[in-house]
Amino acid sequence: MLAAQSAFDGTWKVNMNTVDFPKKPDVFLLQNGTYECKSCTPPYVVKADGTDQPVTGHPYYDSVAIKVVDDHNIEETDKKDGKVVSASTSTVSSDGNTMLFTFNDSSNTNGGPPVTGQGEATRVAKGPAGSNVVSGSWRTTKIEGMSDNATVWTYKASGDEMTMTTQTGQSYTAKLNGAEAPMKGDPGVTSVSVKTIGKDTLVETDMRDGKVIGVFKMTVAADGKTAKLSFDDKLQNRTTNSDATKQ
Template sequence: MNKPRFAGLLTALLGVCLIPPLAMAQSAIEGTWKIDLKRMQMPKKPDVLLLQDGMYQCKTCVPPVSVKADGTDQPVTGHPYYDMLAVKVIDDHTIQETEKKDGKVISTSTTTVADDGKTASFNFTENNNNNADPITGQGSMTRVAKGPAGSHAISGSWRTSGYGDVSDNALTRTYKVEGDSLSMSAPTGESYTAKMDGSDAPYNGDPGTTSVSVVKLGKHVVQETSKRDGKVVSVAKMTISADGKSMTIAINDKLHGSNMSFVAMKQ
């Protein structure tokens, strides 16, 4: 299943009219920001899953995944975060997924479909190679369409409803400005330092993003573009509130053809 990566795409502006616009953005962006889970707008485009005849398919994964659902490690290609996937059927309403990269467990998740089949709940743990604490969380999904007759209850189209809880290390980012460069660091070990002129800079600690560019679009708007091996994977447009205490981030996920938004609060 496509699990969102919680990127801290955050910035802000000061409202002091005597300071040039770029200087205002640079001053206010510094500090730590945290995503408010209650103010997330999840993608409307659903995930499409199928578990039938001993095979598990994630048809909307990029690239699509098709593996045996026998609980053993199955090789997958084209995914930056994992190269092995094990899908175990716990019962007729529950499955467990384990992702590995180079033999190391990267993530585990358990998804359980409600008895009426209309909703599902999931919990997950994500690890990385940055010697950081794992990310943990839980959330819920709503069914959009049923799966074929005779398939497992997880089959069908699902839209993520929201997250009831996610560990703070996935929700917080810290920013610092030095000259014309913006630096970001995260508890998960991700970081970058980029000039605010739209030029590419290395993105560290996330195999799904290899470079990033940051550009100021207007007095209250900054845009962050993430790339993987030169290809744009997402574009985040960040709009600052008048008081500089919150930021609305609209994300265009180029890989999956979907959009989402959330609000981050300055800590």
Template sequence: MNKSLVAVLLGVLLGAFLMPSPATAQSAFDGTWKIDLKQVHTPKKPDVMLLQDGMYHCKTCAPPITVKADGSDQPVSGHPYFDTLAVKVVDDHTIQETTKKGGKVISTSTTTVAGDGKTATFEFTENRDSSAEPVTGNGTMQRVAKGPAGAHAISGSWRTESYGSVSDNALTRSYTVDGDTLSMSSPTGESYSAKMDGSDAPYKGDPGTTSVSVKKLGQHVMQETDKRDGKVISVAKMTVAADGKSMTIAIDDKLHGSHMSFVAMKQ
């Protein structure tokens, strides 16, 4: 799975649905929530990759990446999660990717294109300093457009269709409302305490998100805005069901210009 897909997956699943609730003594948002993978609507905008003539290009990564596909660590810049990427060609249909930061392995992924070239499967593992256990997962992709003649099978445009599994530590979050402040914590070590007035607060445990703001839009609707060094990277709108058992979350990914939605269930 190419790094942009992993980043999008983790960026969304690890933080985007963590929304505040009205400042009441018994908030419907208090407690632990878990994303239902069966109710994830993935972005329609495809990821575009090219592997040809010994070079790997991730054209929809933010920023785009071009490295040698020789299995060695290649320096990359502008990515908060990693500073090197190694792309190994296993065979005509399979590649492996390894990202590192400061020499430490951050993520590994394997993507395999089916024999007919129409679908692909991926599996990944991501390690974080703030998390005791790695995040793991797998899923499937659907080809949207072919790559150029003579390119590796991974080349072309791909849309993530579904996630077969993602470890619970990436799907669950706990938070509480105390007065006008929302406090969040996660098994992966992320946390924040933010006033629900739209003002910025520090976001801890995620190098890709440095600040967050939350704002009440209605009795059961909240909006979270995530920023990186002052720049908005995503906006998420959450609507709580009348029975308080589920939350529908719509994500506007500003970095990749894509949209997705999913549902989290109260545990």
């Protein structure tokens, strides 16, 4: 059992300057009026004519609209049940090796303010001959201006339970023995299990309809003010590492 003041108690914030993004790239193909997201889970293919195109298997959106602005710029609008939940832009540099992107995402904010920010990706591989310059493999290298609602969360231990809350409306209260508990407010994560390793490490396993989709690990430093984070995305086979600071 944890004492009332466990190492995890309090509000934490990811330091975006410390994020080590996954090495596995995103892969897109824009050619002959069709846009394909090969690295999405599940992948999808839609007409790139700016109209809403239905997609299935995605808990946060059910249609995608791709507008080709010009040879180096596209705009994407995602909707769920006819309502816009995400808008993004992608701009490829004149040399074709860097992509700048912006995002405004309310698909998982439960009616609250959207998650916003901008970032940069570096080309890993080119697309096929004749395809739009957006095509190919891209590795995210930087995200800047990320809104706090995407990077801040709070833990509160009580006896043998841990409660987690976020600024975007997700929460759970779980036993610390690894028993499954419901996640509230997240259409893509239906339940979690939480356990501690010693006094300074917490492991949260995220599930969707009983299937493990991700594992989050947090290790608090001896001073109790900082922590090392890792998230293993089982759906996309990617791991992201970063640091967090207690607020």
